[in-house]
Amino acid sequence: xxxxxxxxxxxxxxxxxxxxxxxxxxxxxxxxxxxxxxxxxxxxxxxxxxxxxxxxxxxxxxxxxxxxxxxxxxxxxxxxxxxxxxxxxxxxxxxxxxxxxxxxxxxxxxxxxxxxxxxxxxxxxxxxxxxxxxxxxxxxxxxxxxxxxxxxxxxxxxxxxxxxxxxxxxxxxxxxxxxxxxxxxxxxxxxxxxxxxxxxxxxxxxxxxxxxxxxxxxxxxxxxxxxxxxxxxxxxxxxxxxxxxxxxxxxxxxxxxxxxxxxxxxxxxxxxxxxxxxxxxxxxxxxxxxxxxxxxxxxxxxxxxxxxxxxxxxxxxxxxxxxxxxxxxxxxxxxxxxxxxxxxxxxxxxxxxxxxxxxxxxxxxxxxxxxxxxx
Ligand SMILES: Cc1cc2nc3c(=O)[nH]c(=O)nc-3n(C[C@H](O)[C@H](O)[C@H](O)COP(=O)(O)OP(=O)(O)OC[C@H]3O[C@@H](n4cnc5c(N)ncnc54)[C@H](O)[C@@H]3O)c2cc1C
Numbered sequence: 366x367x368x369x370x371x372x373x374x375x376x377x378x379x380x381x382x383x384x385x386x387x388x389x390x391x392x393x394x395x396x397x398x399x400x401x402x403x404x405x406x407x408x409x410x411x412x413x414x415x416x417x418x419x420x421x422x423x424x425x426x427x428x429x430x431x432x433x434x435x436x437x438x439x440x441x442x443x444x445x446x447x448x449x450x451x452x453x454x455x456x457x458x459x460x461x462x463x464x465x466x467x468x469x470x471x472x473x474x475x476x477x478x479x480x481x482x483x484x485x486x487x488x489x490x491x492x493x494x495x496x497x498x499x500x501x502x503x504x505x506x507x508x509x510x511x512x513x514x515x516x517x518x519x520x521x522x523x524x525x526x527x528x529x530x531x532x533x534x535x536x537x538x539x540x541x542x543x544x545x546x547x548x549x550x551x552x553x554x555x556x557x558x559x560x561x562x563x564x565x566x567x568x569x570x571x572x573x574x575x576x577x578x579x580x581x582x583x584x585x586x587x588x589x590x591x592x593x594x595x596x597x598x599x600x601x602x603x604x605x606x607x608x609x610x611x612x613x614x615x616x617x618x619x620x621x622x623x624x625x626x627x628x629x630x631x632x633x634x635x636x637x638x639x640x641x642x643x644x645x646x647x648x649x650x651x652x653x654x655x656x657x658x659x660x661x662x663x664x665x666x667x668x669x670x671x672x673x674x675x676x677x678x679x680x681x682x683x684x685x686x687x688x689x690x691x692x693x694x695x696x697x698x699x700x701x702x703x704x705x706x707x708x709x710x711x712x713x714x715x716x717x718x719x720x721x722x723x724x725x726x727x728x729x730x731x732x733x734x735x736x737x738x739x740x
Contacts, residue, residue: 366392367388367391367392367682368684368685368687368690369681369687370393371393371518372388372394372396372519373395373396373496373506373516373520373521373522374397375496375521375522375530375531376397376400377480377490377492378476378524378525378654379409379479379653380524380654380670380671380673381397381399381524381653382476382479382480382490383418383479383674384522384524384674384678385479385488386424386482386486386488387421387675388677388681389486391681393520393678394488395488395489396488396489396491396516396518397483397488397489397490398494398495400492400493400494401492402492403473403492404473404477405473405631406471406472406473407551407585407631408469408551409469410435410467411428411468411470412468412664413467414736414739415667415668415669415672416465416466417739418668418674418740419671422674423482424478424482425465427478428468428470429466429468431478432470432577433468433469433470433576433577433578434467434468435466435468441562441575442456442563443455444722445561445563445564445614446566447565447566447611448613448614449561449565449612449613449617452566452722453723456726456727456733469575469577471553471581494510494511495511496508496521496530496531496534497510498534499521499534499535501646501649505517505518505519505648506518506520506521506649520649521648521649522649522651522677523649523650523651523655524651524652524674526653526654526655527542527654527655528542529654529655531651531655532640535647535651536640536646536651540638540641542636542638542658543637544593544634544636545634545635545637545660546591547589547590547635547716548590548593548633548634549585549587549632549633549634549661550585550587550588550601550604551586551630551631552586552605552628552629552630553577553629554582554623554624554628555580555581556623557576557580558576558582559574559576559616559619560616561616562574562575562576563575565612566722567611568611569588569607569611570587570589571586571587572585572586572612572617573585574616574620582623584620585661586605587661587716588608589716589717593634596632598630602628602630605624605630609621609624635713636658637658637660637709637710638657638658638706639657639659639702639707640656640657642695644695645691648687650691652670652673652674653669653670653673654666654670657669658706659705659706659709660709660712662709662713662716662729663708663712663729663733665705665709665736666705666709669701672698673702676697677690677694680693680694697740701736704736705732708728709732712725712728712729712732
């Protein structure tokens with residue numbers, strides 16, 4: 366029997382919904398509060414051990430049927446120049462990544478699959494609400510919500526992303542995110558697949574693309590930007606247009622034709638944070654980006670969030686006290702997650718220093734290889 370009977374999860378993103386599902390499967394009743402009215406998002410690549418975690422959550426097969434599936438030799442990781450000439454075939458996939466096919470899943474679809482499975486196990490998901498105060502008592506945590514309600518929980522999970530309000534409430538002394546000198550822009554381009562999927566490296570920045578079965582091409586781009594500033598939608602559009610125009614590769618020219626003036630572009634600074642151990646205080650614990658967010662160079666942040674959720678549920682199931690469960694969780698998660706955060710930040714530095722593609726790809730391959738151990 367689990368060492369807690371109910372949990373509040375703040376944040377209904379990847380970490381929060383995965384935790385709700387994983388904990389429900391071990392008999393813990395979960396309430397989720399999510400501040401946003403609907404999920405915004407692009408695609409998410411999930412590979413390696415993240416797919417083990419999806420199997421454990423019972424959603425891998427369903428995700429696979431709605432995703433682009435990358436079998437062992439089909440990962441779109443090749444690197445080309447502005448004209449489309451091949452610079453590198455990309456990192457050789459570590460053997461362990463071949464256990465199961467990797468997937469590229471449209472984030473809103475993925476979140477709906479998680480939410481649907483969680484609801485079927487009795488999870489409540491309330492949108493437009495957040496936790497405003499968390500009072501830790503010896504027998505329970507009393508949570509005051511933004512809608513005026515108050516409830517007690519055995520466990521509170523902060524899964525509210527890189528700007529976590531829960532982190533601020535429970536760890537007022539926590540570090541704040543560090544800007545990594547790069548801006549990411551993501552676009553879901555309408556229309557059919559475009560040949561020569563993979564990454565492209567140009568003087569203004571890097572971009573890549575792959576097709577999703579929802580009839581869209583996912584285009585993530587990264588440009589250097591020494592000082593972070595908030596851009597208007599128009600400025601983001603102008604910058605992204607200039608980036609696409611700086612390429613003569615046939616594939617990018619084709620994508621450029623699809624960029625409408627009102628295209629939705631998601632611009633975010635590349636930032637990172639690694640909460641020092643422990644990520645828990647009283648009955649509250651942080652998981653996912655709330656505890657450890659990083660630049661997207663390894664494409665592993667979402668995978669780590671899902672692993673966190675699965676491991677936390679295992680620890681809650683197996684321990685006789687919450688304190689033991691938290692200790693075991695930290696023992697299993699900290700070093701693995703630190704590898705991802707630090708390696709991804711290092712990759713940003715290599716990118717900004719315009720390191721030769723061979724050096725960048727070699728570093729990426731080694732960093733991915735280090736994640737082969739089971740979580
Ligand atoms: C450009 C880019 C590309 C990426 N590509 C990949 C990839 O291919 N593969 C991969 O594995 N990872 C990728 N990542 C990383 C991945 O997006 C994150 O690691 C992942 O989203 C973390 O999940 P999370 O649930 O912890 O946080 P989030 O996804 O940020 O979810 C947090 C949720 O909490 C909600 N919330 C926020 N504040 C509150 C509040 N006060 N109360 C209630 N709810 C709140 C938010 O609305 C959100 O729904 C990428 C990141 C970026 C920036």
